[in-house]
Amino acid sequence: GENVEQHPSTLSVQEGDSAVIKCTYSDSASNYFPWYKQELGKGPQLIIDIRSNVGEKKDQRIAVTLNKTAKHFSLHITETQPEDSAVYFCAATPNQAGTALIFGKGTTLSVSS
Amino acid sequence: DGGITQSPKYLFRKEGQNVTLSCEQNLNHDAMYWYRQDPGQGLRLIYYSQIVNDFQKGDIAEGYSVSREKKESFPLTVTSAQKNPTAFYLCASSSTGQETQYFGPGTRLLVL
Numbered sequence: 001g002e003n004v005e006q007h008p009s010t011l012s013v014q015e016g017d018s019a020v021i022k023c024t025y026s027d028s029a030s031n032y033f034p035w036y037k038q039e040l041g042k043g044p045q046l047i048i049d050i051r052s053n054v055g056e057k058k059d060q061r062i063a064v065t066l067n068k069t070a071k072h073f074s075l076h077i078t079e080t081q082p083e084d085s086a087v088y089f090c091a092a093t094p095n096q097a098g099t100a101l102i103f104g105k106g107t108t109l110s111v112s113s
Numbered sequence: 114d115g116g117i118t119q120s121p122k123y124l125f126r127k128e129g130q131n132v133t134l135s136c137e138q139n140l141n142h143d144a145m146y147w148y149r150q151d152p153g154q155g156l157r158l159i160y161y162s163q164i165v166n167d168f169q170k171g172d173i174a175e176g177y178s179v180s181r182e183k184k185e186s187f188p189l190t191v192t193s194a195q196k197n198p199t200a201f202y203l204c205a206s207s208s209t210g211q212e213t214q215y216f217g218p219g220t221r222l223l224v225l
Contacts, residue, residue: 012225032212037177043203100146101214103155
């Protein structure tokens, strides 16, 4: 089955810096890769996702890149702000409706002002 | 407002007791999921359901049970067989043909 590894587990940056979180996956059949942001005591919120027919996707300060050959994908946050502080999870799944997501263990991002 | 609701926000379980966590969605989604989250861990799948009256075990189903009698509802029962139930429980749903899952606010279960 699928296995997702996420690094680093914690990341501290200064406000305005960029942050990069990386994930690798094991199942070459996986072709949907979402990223979630989870604030303390709340459920995860989808912030961006990418499908395997695309190499990069951007949404304002957030971007995701995918390397299918190497089986890794990354989240890039530019111009970080204190409100970006949260736990970020990557996930992967084969492109089948109703298939559960396999999650990485999360990255705690701290942005200090 | 459309969305996923979970109740209660906090739940306390006594030794040997079964407790049920509620999950309701008004997004008209066919698929629903239950995940367990432990500190420093990712989300692990307990059960999922792709359609009413059908559900499948996830990676950590032992000690849990579910039902799917209505499209909108997917309750999770934590049975006395689950020896380490303290965790944050998250319900999610997705639309037919779509992989994107949307999560509820979660229920924190604590053992007295």
